[in-house]
Amino acid sequence: MNLTNYEKKVLYGITKFPNANDRELAEKFRIKQSTVSAIRKRLKEENYYKLYFVPMLQNFGAEIMAIIYTNFNPVIPLEKRVEITEEKIEASEEIFFSMGEEDKGFSISFAKNYTSIGKINDIRTNTFGSLGLLDRQYPKEVIFPFELSKIYRFFDFSPLLADLFGMNENSIENKNFFEINKTNFSKREKKIFCKIIEYPEKSSKEIAEMVGVTRHTVGRLKKKFMNGYMKTVVIPNFKKLGLKILAFYHITLNPHNPPNFEKDELKGLLCNEIVFFAARRFEFVAISIHTNFEKYKLCKTNILQKLKENDWIVINPMIRTYSLNKAKVIKDFNFLPITKKLLAC
Numbered sequence: 161m162n163l164t165n166y167e168k169k170v171l172y173g174i175t176k177f178p179n180a181n182d183r184e185l186a187e188k189f190r191i192k193q194s195t196v197s198a199i200r201k202r203l204k205e206e207n208y209y210k211l212y213f214v215p216m217l218q219n220f221g222a223e224i225m226a227i228i229y230t231n232f233n234p235v236i237p238l239e240k241r242v243e244i245t246e247e248k249i250e251a252s253e254e255i256f257f258s259m260g261e262e263d264k265g266f267s268i269s270f271a272k273n274y275t276s277i278g279k280i281n282d283i284r285t286n287t288f289g290s291l292g293l294l295d296r297q298y299p300k301e302v303i304f305p306f307e308l309s310k311i312y313r314f315f316d317f318s319p320l321l322a323d324l325f326g327m328n329e330n331s332i333e334n335k336n337f338f339e340i341n342k343t344n345f346s347k348r349e350k351k352i353f354c355k356i357i358e359y360p361e362k363s364s365k366e367i368a369e370m371v372g373v374t375r376h377t378v379g380r381l382k383k384k385f386m387n388g389y390m391k392t393v394v395i396p397n398f399k400k401l402g403l404k405i406l407a408f409y410h411i412t413l414n415p416h417n418p419p420n421f422e423k424d425e426l427k428g429l430l431c432n433e434i435v436f437f438a439a440r441r442f443e444f445v446a447i448s449i450h451t452n453f454e455k456y457k458l459c460k461t462n463i464l465q466k467l468k469e470n471d472w473i474v475i476n477p478m479i480r481t482y483s484l485n486k487a488k489v490i491k492d493f494n495f496l497p498i499t500k501k502l503l504a505c
Contacts, residue, residue: 166191168325170199171208171396176318178211178392208397213360213390214314215353215499218306219342222270222502225306225438226254226277227445228284229266229408229480230299235292238262242490244287250490252280253497258490259406261482266408267491270498274303300478302410302445304438311337312427312437315493317396320449323432324401335424341388345503348373352381354505357390358496395493398449398484405456406482409446411467414474418442429466431459449484456481 163171173185173196182200186193203209232241238260250258250267254276258267271277281299288294304311314337322329345353348371355367356378362370364378371378386392419425421441429446430437433455436447446463450456460479467473499505 166195167199167203168321169327170196171203172318172321172325172327174200174203174209174211175321175394175396178394179386206400208400210395210397210493211360212393212395212493212495213357214393215357215495216338216341216389216391217270217498217502218338218340219389220345220499220502221272222498223273223305223307224271224277225304225309225311225338226269226271227266227302227304227410227438228269228277228281228299229302229410230264230284230288230294231297232260232263232265232288233292233294234262238488242488244291245284245490249280249284249287252283253501254280255491256495256498257493259482259487260490261487264480264482265490270495272502277301277303300410302443304440304445306338306340309338309438309440310335310421310424310426312424312430312439313337313435314391314438315393315395315435317394317435317449319430319432320435321396321401324451329432337391339388343389347505349381350503350505352378353385353389354496354500354503356382356385357499360392402451403449404452404484405450406484406487407446407448407450407456407460408480408482409444409448409463410478411444411446411473412475412477413442413444414472415442416474417471419470419472425470429463431462433459 169189169191170185173180173189177185182193182196186196254269254271255267256270259265269277281301284299319329352367352371355370359367364382365375368375368378413419418441426439426444431448433448433450434446435449438445448459450459464477
């Protein structure tokens with residue numbers, strides 16, 4: 161990673177404040193606006209980050225977010241397994257992200273209901289089972305109904321970058337990334353909504369030309385959509401930043417002494433390197449990303465220490481690590497298929 165101090169500040173700013181323009185970032189970090197503009201352009205051209213609009217599908221008929229993880233008997237090379245899963249499993253509209261190594265993998269999905277996830281998992285189990293890939297157990301499902309869950313971080317990399325770049329992170333954690341605010345859109349609104357999800361980097365003028373409306377209409381609707389119906393997320397390039405280890409946690413909590421869900425006690429487990437954290441009353445899934453094994457071990461130790469000190473766990477936690485140099489992203493943050501399926505746009 162060969163970023164200057166200004167480049168680090170701008171990359172952090174883009175990640176922390178993804179909706180801020182160059183002038184606003186320049187004011188926040190006391191950098192010339194022209195410098196911010198030049199750095200943003202350079203970081204984008206050199207693939208240091210990608211910007212996504214995350215649809216708030218809990219407001220358009222999606223009832224659950226599902227995480228499925230599997231341990232594999234690595235008798236078939238990862239490349240062959242990817243080829244099989246891309247055709248039979250990853251093609252499912254519900255799955256928006258998945259990655260794997262030789263002996264393990266996980267995916268994250270949005271779905272209208274459990275039936276949709278059940279169908280995918282049946283295909284997954286049948287496919288892997290028939291090939292002798294499953295390692296003594298079925299794929300494990302973790303279901304987060306939006307109305308019963310809190311997602312404290314949804315691929316928020318700003319605390320991680322603050323730690324990596326030696327900056328002060330004054331983060332106010334969102335109580336729930338997927339707040340429920342159901343609505344109905346018109347046919348035209350749905351069409352524009354889906355185009356913005358499909359082309360997050362396009363300007364209002366470019367979207368307007370695609371859809372056949374005025375730039376003013378797209379700009380007005382985009383402001384409406386950003387008020388509870390889509391959120392901006394910036395994902396930095398792992399390899400360019402020297403990130404080496406991804407840790408996947410599935411923790412089942414003590415049913416006799418769980419943390420206080422209403423008071424958000426689980427937020428006390430968050431370390432800077434946790435980029436994803438979804439919780440229900442009696443379980444949570446977290447994903448953390450680290451530059452080295454020592455950093456991973458420190459974060460893991462802090463989490464387990466707090467869980468044990470508070471008597472919040474009674475069974476051994478499930479923790480799997482992935483080498484970001486060896487792991488393969490099988491489906492890379494694609495929210496469009498499930499958006500089109502639910503909105504019929």
